[in-house]
Amino acid sequence: xxxxxxxxxxxxxxxxxxxxxxxxxxxxxxxxxxxxxxxxxxxxxxxxxxxxxxxxxxxxxxxxxxxxxxxxxxxxxxxxxxxxxxxxxxxxxxxxxxxxxxxxxxxxxxxxxxxxxxxxxxxxxxxxxxxxxxxxxxxxxxxxxxxxxxxxxxxxxxxxxxxxxxxxxxxxxxxxxxxxxxxxxxxxxxxxxxxxxxxxxxxxxxxxxxxxxxxxxxxxxxxxxxxxxxxxxxxxxxxxxxxxxxxxxxxxxxxxxxxxxxxxxxxxxxxxxxxxxxxxxxxxxx
Amino acid sequence: xxxxxxxxxxxxxxxxxxxxxxxxxxxxxxxxxxxxxxxxxxxxxxxxxxxxxxxxxxxxxxxxxxxxxxxxxxxxxxxxxxxxxxxxxxxxxxxxxxxxxxxxxxxxxxxxxxxxxxxxxxxxxxxxxxxxxxxxxxxxxxxxxxxxxxxxxxxxxxxxxxxxxxxxxxxxxxxxxxxxxxxxxxxxxxxxxxxxxxxxxxxxxxxxxxxxxxxxxxxxxxxxxxxxxxxxxxxxxxxxxxxxxxxxxxxxxxxxxx
Numbered sequence: 001x002x003x004x005x006x007x008x009x010x011x012x013x014x015x016x017x018x019x020x021x022x023x024x025x026x027x028x029x030x031x032x033x034x035x036x037x038x039x040x041x042x043x044x045x046x047x048x049x050x051x052x053x054x055x056x057x058x059x060x061x062x063x064x065x066x067x068x069x070x071x072x073x074x075x076x077x078x079x080x081x082x083x084x085x086x087x088x089x090x091x092x093x094x095x096x097x098x099x100x101x102x103x104x105x106x107x108x109x110x111x112x113x114x115x116x117x118x119x120x121x122x123x124x125x126x127x128x129x130x131x132x133x134x135x136x137x138x139x140x141x142x143x144x145x146x147x148x149x150x151x152x153x154x155x156x157x158x159x160x161x162x163x164x165x166x167x168x169x170x171x172x173x174x175x176x177x178x179x180x181x182x183x184x185x186x187x188x189x190x191x192x193x194x195x196x197x198x199x200x201x202x203x204x205x206x207x208x209x210x211x212x213x214x215x216x217x218x219x220x221x222x223x224x225x226x227x228x229x230x231x232x233x234x235x236x237x238x239x240x241x242x243x244x245x246x247x248x249x250x251x252x253x254x255x256x257x258x259x260x261x262x263x264x265x266x267x268x269x270x271x272x273x274x275x276x277x278x279x280x281x282x283x284x285x286x
Numbered sequence: 287x288x289x290x291x292x293x294x295x296x297x298x299x300x301x302x303x304x305x306x307x308x309x310x311x312x313x314x315x316x317x318x319x320x321x322x323x324x325x326x327x328x329x330x331x332x333x334x335x336x337x338x339x340x341x342x343x344x345x346x347x348x349x350x351x352x353x354x355x356x357x358x359x360x361x362x363x364x365x366x367x368x369x370x371x372x373x374x375x376x377x378x379x380x381x382x383x384x385x386x387x388x389x390x391x392x393x394x395x396x397x398x399x400x401x402x403x404x405x406x407x408x409x410x411x412x413x414x415x416x417x418x419x420x421x422x423x424x425x426x427x428x429x430x431x432x433x434x435x436x437x438x439x440x441x442x443x444x445x446x447x448x449x450x451x452x453x454x455x456x457x458x459x460x461x462x463x464x465x466x467x468x469x470x471x472x473x474x475x476x477x478x479x480x481x482x483x484x485x486x487x488x489x490x491x492x493x494x495x496x497x498x499x500x501x502x503x504x505x506x507x508x509x510x511x512x513x514x515x516x517x518x519x520x521x522x523x524x525x526x527x528x529x530x531x532x533x534x535x536x537x538x539x540x541x542x543x544x
Contacts, residue, residue, distance in 0.1 A: 074441055093440075100441040107434035112456040112533040121452060122442035155537045173442065 012280040014048025014228055014240040023209050024050040024073070024177055028082035031068050042068045044234035046082070050177070055203045055210040057220035059267060060230030060238075061275045066213045069235070070181050073211065074100050086177065096126075099170035103182040105162040109154040109169075116141065116150035119169045140172035143205070144198060160191030164198070171202060178202075180212045184219070193251050196223055200249060217271065221245075221263045222254060229270045231279050238274050241267065321506040330507040338492065343511070346477055346489040349405060353412025354473035358466055361417040365424025365462070366450065375425065386422060390415025390476055394483050403484040412476045419468035427461030428454055460534050463527050470519050478512065 016025075029046040032039050042065040050056055060066050071077040073084050075094040084091040086098065099122075102108040109118050116137050123133045141147050144164040154162050163183055170178055180199070184192045196219060203210050214220050220227045224243050231238040245259060254260055305323055312322045334343060368374050393411055401407040431454055439445065439453045455462075481490030489508060496505035528535065 071437075076437055076440055094443055096443060098441070100438075102434055102438065104434050107432050108438045110435065110438075110453065110456065111537050112459070122444065125442065125444045125448050125452065153533055153536060155533075155540060 017049040025085040041234040057224035064230040065235040097176040099175035140168040329503040333504040350477040353409040356413040357416035361420025369425040369428025386418040408480040416469040416473040420465040423465030427458030
């Protein structure tokens with residue numbers, strides 16, 4: 001029942017695009033952690049492209065190296081082999097055109113800075129003039145619905161609001177790629193629905209490309225225009241799935257569509273397969 | 287209003303009670319070594335708030351201020367360097383432990399021989415003795431920098447001096463200030479002791495002079511003054527700390543309440 005992709009990828013690989021459509025390329029990415037107890041191969045071989053203004057979700061069983069992959073793309077971890085290319089330039093450290101939203105908002109926001117100061121800090125560091133900074137901060141806070149609390153400390157706000165601050169900080173930085181590492185795993189269900197819609201509207205309005213890591217299957221299908229399913233560790237791509245739901249999504253209506261249920265089913269099955277140790281690369285070889 | 291009165295009563299209650307007990311206990315005393323509250327206060331103003339304030343008290347306070355300020359600045363700087371550099375940390379740690387374990391007053395005779403008996407020796411004694419709590423706490427505070435905060439800094443291109451300024455120093459501030467809190471009394475102790483060894487002015491010098499000449503009340507007055515100075519210094523510190531660490535205490539209160 002997998003839907004037809006435009007260009008069906010080779011098993012174990014994700015979709016690759018023509019250079020002019022591509023914003024971010026991951027090629028043969030491999031990451032091995034060297035520990036005292038021996039090497040641990042977290043990510044074996046990942047290849048895929050992200051197109052401009054795409055919202056791609058990355059799902060996989062726990063321990064499938066989702067965070068490792070994200071950190072490699074963000075330039076926070078150095079891959080063992082393979083490469084990441086952003087806009088034609090190879091990523092060797094955190095690129096200027098990228099912003100990361102971490103799961104642990106409470107630790108990612110600086111508790112000694114007020115909300116507006118947190119949003120402003122990356123701009124201040126980059127030497128953006130003061131007036132321009134104020135403008136960007138106000139816009140970013142406005143777009144996440146937090147214009148009323150610029151002088152609060154982040155820890156005075158609820159979890160969902162704190163994550164909004166972190167998102168505002170990322171937006172104000174004006175990235176081309178927004179990486180989100182299970183950003184809503186620690187907020188309650190209702191807040192989460194609001195934040196999901198916020199992410200979709202941000203992508204639409206600002207034209208950013210979003211890579212969204214989650215362990216929540218519903219969330220991945222609801223949010224993404226594409227879902228990349230990772231295998232169990234050592235990680236390869238199990239499936240690269242186009243989400244052919246209407247572009248206008250609505251928490252109630254979209255989730256009630258039969259197609260939503262089908263896609264959700266499919267992703268669920270794939271992850272169950274991955275958990276049982278099915279590997280597309282082995283299936284290919286043997 | 288009522289609450290303010292109650293708070294004041296709580297704060298002043300014990301000091302008043304203690305003075306009352308002291309007054310009662312010394313009512314019938316005849317020994318010249320036992321001070322009485324009334325005469326002591328009179329003597330205190332006469333001895334310490336006159337010329338002596340400028341010839342002894344202020345110079346002592348100046349040496350304390352310069353020595354402790356040096357200890358704080360150097361301690362935080364060295365602590366920052368050591369805390370950020372693992373190799374340097376392994377290299378210096380045993381030596382630091384040794385110096386910290388050495389009682390600072392033993393430095394006085396040594397430094398007195400090496401540097402003479404002037405102000406620079408006393409300032410050095412204070413700085414060298416008071417630096418350790420600041421330095422070691424700063425190392426710990428810097429080392430404890432949160433991994434997610436650090437990744438956030440890196441992903442937004444905040445590195446080098448900017449990272450120290452925007453992330454490391456503020457996040458280590460509670461620990462650095464805990465070190466400063468410990469350093470202040472050490473500074474006062476060393477200020478007094480360094481003057482007791484070789485000096486011709488200062489609080490420590492005067493107190494020893496009075497003791498040797500059986501000027502018991504002025505001596506007690508000096509002790510009272512030292513107590514008051516220590517009290518004022520810690521009060522001032524608390525004010526500054528509350529200001530710098532407002533976020534930290536707010537966060538703590540919130541965590542304790544939930």
